[in-house]
Amino acid sequence: MTDVVNSAAAEASHLRSGLDAADLREAITDHLRYSIGRPAAALRPDHYYRALALAVRDRMQDNRVASTQQSLDQGAKVTCYLSAEFLMGPQLGNNLLNLQIEDAARAALESLGQDYDEVLACEPEPGLGNGGLGRLAACYLDSLATLERPAIGYGIRYEFGIFKQEFNDGWQVELTDNWLANGNPWEIAKPDVNYLVNWGGHTEHYIDDSGADRIRWVPRQVIKGVAYDTPIQGYGVHTCNVLTLWSARAVESFALDAFNTGDYYKAVESEVTSETVTKVLYPNDEPEAGKRLRLLQQYFFVSCSLQHVVHIMDDLADVSLQELPQRFALQLNDTHPSIGVAELMRILVDERRLDWDLAWSITVATFGYTNHTLLPEALEKWPLGLFGESLPRHLEIIYEINRRFLDEVRAKFPGDVDRVRRMSLIGEEGGQTVKMAYLATVGSHAVNGVAALHSDLLKASVLKDFYELWPERFSNKTNGVTPRRFLALSNPGLRSLLDDTIGDGWLTDLDRLRGLEAFVDDPQFRQRWREVKRSNKSRLSEFLLASTGVELDPTWMFDIQVKRIHEYKRQHLSVLHIIRQYFRLKMDPTLQIAPRAYVFGGKAAPGYYMAKRIIKLINAVGETVNHDPDVNRFMKIVFVPNFNVQNAHLIYPAANLSEQISTAGKEASGTGNMKFMLNGALTIGTLDGANVEIRQEAGPENFFLFGLTEDEVERVKREGYRPSEYVDRNDELKAVLGLISSGQFSHGDTEVFRPLVDNLLHDDPFLVLADYASYVACQDEVAAAWQDSDAWSHMSILNTARSGKFSSDRAITEYCDDIWNVGPVKVEI
Ligand SMILES: *Cc1c(COP(=O)(O)O)cnc(C)c1O
Numbered sequence: 001m002t003d004v005v006n007s008a009a010a011e012a013s014h015l016r017s018g019l020d021a022a023d024l025r026e027a028i029t030d031h032l033r034y035s036i037g038r039p040a041a042a043l044r045p046d047h048y049y050r051a052l053a054l055a056v057r058d059r060m061q062d063n064r065v066a067s068t069q070q071s072l073d074q075g076a077k078v079t080c081y082l083s084a085e086f087l088m089g090p091q092l093g094n095n096l097l098n099l100q101i102e103d104a105a106r107a108a109l110e111s112l113g114q115d116y117d118e119v120l121a122c123e124p125e126p127g128l129g130n131g132g133l134g135r136l137a138a139c140y141l142d143s144l145a146t147l148e149r150p151a152i153g154y155g156i157r158y159e160f161g162i163f164k165q166e167f168n169d170g171w172q173v174e175l176t177d178n179w180l181a182n183g184n185p186w187e188i189a190k191p192d193v194n195y196l197v198n199w200g201g202h203t204e205h206y207i208d209d210s211g212a213d214r215i216r217w218v219p220r221q222v223i224k225g226v227a228y229d230t231p232i233q234g235y236g237v238h239t240c241n242v243l244t245l246w247s248a249r250a251v252e253s254f255a256l257d258a259f260n261t262g263d264y265y266k267a268v269e270s271e272v273t274s275e276t277v278t279k280v281l282y283p284n285d286e287p288e289a290g291k292r293l294r295l296l297q298q299y300f301f302v303s304c305s306l307q308h309v310v311h312i313m314d315d316l317a318d319v320s321l322q323e324l325p326q327r328f329a330l331q332l333n334d335t336h337p338s339i340g341v342a343e344l345m346r347i348l349v350d351e352r353r354l355d356w357d358l359a360w361s362i363t364v365a366t367f368g369y370t371n372h373t374l375l376p377e378a379l380e381k382w383p384l385g386l387f388g389e390s391l392p393r394h395l396e397i398i399y400e401i402n403r404r405f406l407d408e409v410r411a412k413f414p415g416d417v418d419r420v421r422r423m424s425l426i427g428e429e430g431g432q433t434v435k436m437a438y439l440a441t442v443g444s445h446a447v448n449g450v451a452a453l454h455s456d457l458l459k460a461s462v463l464k465d466f467y468e469l470w471p472e473r474f475s476n477k478t479n480g481v482t483p484r485r486f487l488a489l490s491n492p493g494l495r496s497l498l499d500d501t502i503g504d505g506w507l508t509d510l511d512r513l514r515g516l517e518a519f520v521d522d523p524q525f526r527q528r529w530r531e532v533k534r535s536n537k538s539r540l541s542e543f544l545l546a547s548t549g550v551e552l553d554p555t556w557m558f559d560i561q562v563k564r565i566h567e568y569k570r571q572h573l574s575v576l577h578i579i580r581q582y583f584r585l586k587m588d589p590t591l592q593i594a595p596r597a598y599v600f601g602g603k604a605a606p607g608y609y610m611a612k613r614i615i616k617l618i619n620a621v622g623e624t625v626n627h628d629p630d631v632n633r634f635m636k637i638v639f640v641p642n643f644n645v646q647n648a649h650l651i652y653p654a655a656n657l658s659e660q661i662s663t664a665g666k667e668a669s670g671t672g673n674m675k676f677m678l679n680g681a682l683t684i685g686t687l688d689g690a691n692v693e694i695r696q697e698a699g700p701e702n703f704f705l706f707g708l709t710e711d712e713v714e715r716v717k718r719e720g721y722r723p724s725e726y727v728d729r730n731d732e733l734k735a736v737l738g739l740i741s742s743g744q745f746s747h748g749d750t751e752v753f754r755p756l757v758d759n760l761l762h763d764d765p766f767l768v769l770a771d772y773a774s775y776v777a778c779q780d781e782v783a784a785a786w787q788d789s790d791a792w793s794h795m796s797i798l799n800t801a802r803s804g805k806f807s808s809d810r811a812i813t814e815y816c817d818d819i820w821n822v823g824p825v826k827v828e829i
Helices: 002-017 021-036 045-073 092-099 102-111 116-120 132-146 256-260 264-278 292-317 321-327 340-351 356-366 384-390 392-412 417-423 436-442 452-460 464-469 483-489 492-502 510-519 523-548 571-587 609-626 645-654 672-678 691-698 710-719 723-728 731-742 754-762 768-787 789-801 808-820
Strands: 078-082 151-156 164-168 171-175 188-199 202-207 213-218 221-233 240-250 328-333 367-370 381-383 433-435 446-449 474-476 557-562 596-601 635-640 657-660 682-685
Touching (some): 002 045, 045 221, 132 151, 132 240, 132 808, 202 392, 213 340, 213 392, 292 328, 292 384, 328 356, 340 356, 340 392, 340 436, 356 392, 367 436, 384 392, 384 433, 392 436, 417 464, 436 464, 446 808, 452 691, 492 523, 510 789, 523 635, 523 645, 557 645, 571 596, 571 768, 596 645, 672 682, 672 691, 682 768, 731 768, 768 789
Parallel strands (some): 328 367, 367 446, 657 682
Antiparallel strands (some): 188 221, 202 213, 381 433
């Protein structure tokens, strides 16, 4: 009898945890029946995707439970990565990779008559981010788990992620992204893990039971946050961390007033309002002034997350909150979660009755702040009125933080009235505001930029005064990307070539790619290198043909610019070069140039007028060029609709040339630049963001540099930028702008692109025309270099070989050592 029970138990546990193909096949069959609930005749690949996803999720749960338990048992310190965005990308392929069961899953699906790639392609993109910042958070979660560091990602479970992009007559059209429509097999809803979040109302004094005068917050509204947990499995280890996303709910009994007065519909209405809090992700690059709901989103997820951390301290770790800095590191990914500084103070002072100084020392020792931008328009500032109506207690706390802080400034810089005014957390220009970057800086023991140049500029400009006060708080942490997703998973051809050549140690020690340098001139290796790139280009071409109808020849050079559409990233500079090539071919029918495919991808913020017009221009030039037999033997242009992590997997590995052409000093780091380098593309770029370090690592001879430096940009601006001077000096540029204005790409319409041309000629803070001549000359160097395919392969191989620094494992190791003081916990099963 016990034997029967034991063997049944063993079988059941195998069904949940067995890792070979037969076990996985059993598990899939089991989930098809018991979780998906479909008869065999009704099964589609999508059902197999969900069944396999559930089977894989089961396989992470033992690791998940053990990771939490063992880190608690050891009293280990935990990193909490607070981020309003996590651009995770599809999970199934990555989880199979990290569990090292890809072959078993492939075999299991094949034995069930299913195609592995088709099944994996059924996963919708969880688009819970705009671009680089959200993707960085996702890469960091992968590295934290792989490096066996206990970590929790905290964010927002947006019901609608970043909009889906389509084109209509070349214009961007935005569609809602209903990514949860078919359910989400990765998350586990934890309705019992829920917290109340206050909003609005006022504060009042009261006398507590010990006779002390205290303050409490009487909110106008209360919203409930419910946790949804997604496992984050490390590669080749038992560590499985968690991403906890908060979803807003109505509080069932809060609107009792309304009920009691018989206003049932008003009560229901308040439920509807509560649930809009986590409805939709806001696109970047739109002014957030007046977006009360955005502030509510930020406060909502930060408040839930801090309450969860306090719960772990109180109930699971059973240690005093005074120990917080020894047990948790709270990292602010940009200023979006920076209200956490005031919220932690509120919890410690108002709720836990700690004295202010002690609370403040705990807060500062716990928080770290990563800055992501120097663009003044992108630095978060909330109008004081809106802030005070929404978070009245937090505004009082911020005033008190500011009062004490400015006293410190006065003590250190006596008589420097202007400095005190500059450093105030309350801005006075254009109406009073709360300056979130300053709050984050004052409330954190560590402040970092995301590339060497960016960190230097931060200390010299936006946070200069703060650097002079606390130089020891500032450091650089150059961004990185995960080699698991952005090489192993998305470039299987290169992965096997690397494994065959240098072994597979590079997956967790990317510096081992240096081993490729020994093969750089080996003809056989070079041959295989080129075959891999060629087949990646074919794979992208097939995808582009299906999604756009444009056919590219994989023997052409693939010149790719994919990233958010923004004037500072200067997609329009690239378009000017493309039009110049078109112009040269039209003027000289005997001209022979190396054929090139120009691939663009990226979304524009729905309200960003110029960016949307740049998209229209790219599509219009593409339409003209691709259909003109005089030129389309030498050039074609494709705009990949809806750039996201899923299609990024096809795009980065197919590039010969990576366009990183932002105005120097404007791109904080970039991470797309790193993904291209890792996959063997050469970069044409300015000395901006991490490009500087990419060029340093690759060697200047393996990088195409052009453009003004950051110093020169500032000098030109200081002395007065006069774009017309660059046009007067350059007949080709004059002709290029003339073609756009003449309606050549718009069926004779001379109005549609006038705002763009006017902007370039009269009102361009990003100096496009100043860099035009240098960019075009550099593109001619690129074209010449491409002619020598051995030399090109040599440079391409060296780029990959020297990309080790740009692993997110390196970046996370630095954060753990220098900022978080979080060590590894070896999880045993
Ligand atoms: C890497 C990545 C980005 C960031 O690209 P940048 O070139 O650094 O701006 C944006 N979106 C997606 C989908 C990415 O994978």
